[in-house]
Amino acid sequence: MDEIAFGTDGWRATLDVFTDERVRIVGQAVADTIDGGPLVVGYDARPTSRGFAESLADVLTANGIDCVLPERDTPTPVVAWTAREGEFAGALMVTASHNPPEYNGVKLIGETGPPALPEQTETVAANLREPVAGDGTDGDSGAVTERDLLEPYLDHALELVDADLSGLTVAYDAMYGSGRGVTDRLLEAAGADVVRLHCERDEEFGGTPPEPTGPRLGELIRAVETGEADIGVANDGDADRLGVVTPERGYLDPNRYFAAIADDLLDSESGDVVRTVSTTFLLDRVAQAHGRSAHETAVGFKWVAQAMTEHDARVGGEESGGFGLRGHLPNKDGVLFALLTAAAEREEGFDDRVDRLLATHGEVVQDRVSVDCPDDRKDAVLAALEDEIPDEVVGAAVERVVTVDGFKLLLSDGSWLLVRPSGTEPKLRVYAESSSSRRVKAILAAGESLVEPLV
DSSP, X not given: OTTOXXXXXXXXXXXXXXXXXXXXXXXXXXXXXXXXXXXXXXXXXXXXXXXHHHHHHHHHHHTTOOEEEESSOOOHHHHHHHHHHXXXXXXXXXXXXXXXXXXXXXXXXXXXXXXXXXHHXXXXXHTOOOOOOOOSOSSOOOOEEEEOOHHHHHHHHHHHXXXXXXXXXXXXXXXXXXXXXXXXXXHHHTXXXXXXXXXXXXXTGGGSOOOOSGGGOXXXXXXXXXXXXXXXXXXXXXXXXXXEEETTTEEOOHHHHXXXXXXXXXXXXXXXXXXXXXXXXXHHHHHHHTTOOEEEEOSSHHHHHHHXXXXXXXXXXXXXXXXXXXTTXXXXXXXXXXXXXXXXXXXXXXXXXXXXXXXXXXXXXXXXXXXXXOGGGHHHHHXXXXXXXXXXXXTEEEEEEEOSSSEEEEETTSOEEEEEEOSSSSEEEEEEEESSXXXXXXXXXXXXXXXXXXX
């Protein structure tokens, strides 16, 4: 059972580890720990995902739990929203998100739609065992029903946002993932003209991981920069994350995007903002300008969702491109935020929005590097780092150390340095934010020099 390990967002592994036998073991553990039923069992566009979803449903129904499967591969937020809106005890989502095609995974989703918290995944992990045998002849087996999950979700999204995108052209890159035929359809239903890119199914994701970051969005960037579209949006493999492209900036840094969309959302409705420890302080300044607060959490949307509920926050998100909205779903949703983004662009272009925010609140630059670190060394390195915190970094005094997730050093000039363990890779992440790229590079170099001798 050691091969099954739940990390930041469920269990994810290469297909030599993520096998049907182990998926069934996870299914049995969920059946043993779930409080009733039924469950939604969703799956992404990977060629193995439908089969793994059916295996999970086999085990769950053998334990008397009814299951609903989508008729087609479906975005994670659609599955989560379905669980929230229906009489469900939660959901399982078979997906490896933005990982390469040789991976797959499973996410656990709570009954109100949030990612499972560690106490829930730890309970499942503690109950891993071989599945029970069941042939459906004892009368106690559950049933599997296939259902269209898209129509109710799309109707809800259009009613919630109520946007008129007439006259706006949006380029949409599905990256061959489960957002195809969903995000583009939603934008079109709101009145936008849609330029579709990579909106067909490709088992290899076009030869690149389905991660909506600048280096992987060349065609989308060209479509916007040449004037073919007013703005570009892209989803990752399971469409819970969003990437945005603008005419002047190309790929828009997610920190700056988050600040701009939060500014727009706080204009229309009051509420606080939730951000992770690795996300820009520009959010704090935007929230303050609206008379609201920003709340900091550990990295991982499960923590963002929890804090959004606790603080009744209007919007929450993280610098990796995941964002959630109050009144919709306590989970990240790249489909809905594509619509919100287009609606905001219709009112004021994102390039102008970002220019205005930086002019008002000052230039903010952030970057990160990774330091190789075996998973079994992470705790020891962080423990050693606690005794090595310097009094200053690149000439600025360390005024405070935040330990929400790793060690975040707040500096006297308003900059910060963060060292935290990756939840998905054998690495430590080193982040820095300051007022210029040059200073960010200097702070990152100081962070690397601090961490590397400890690994």
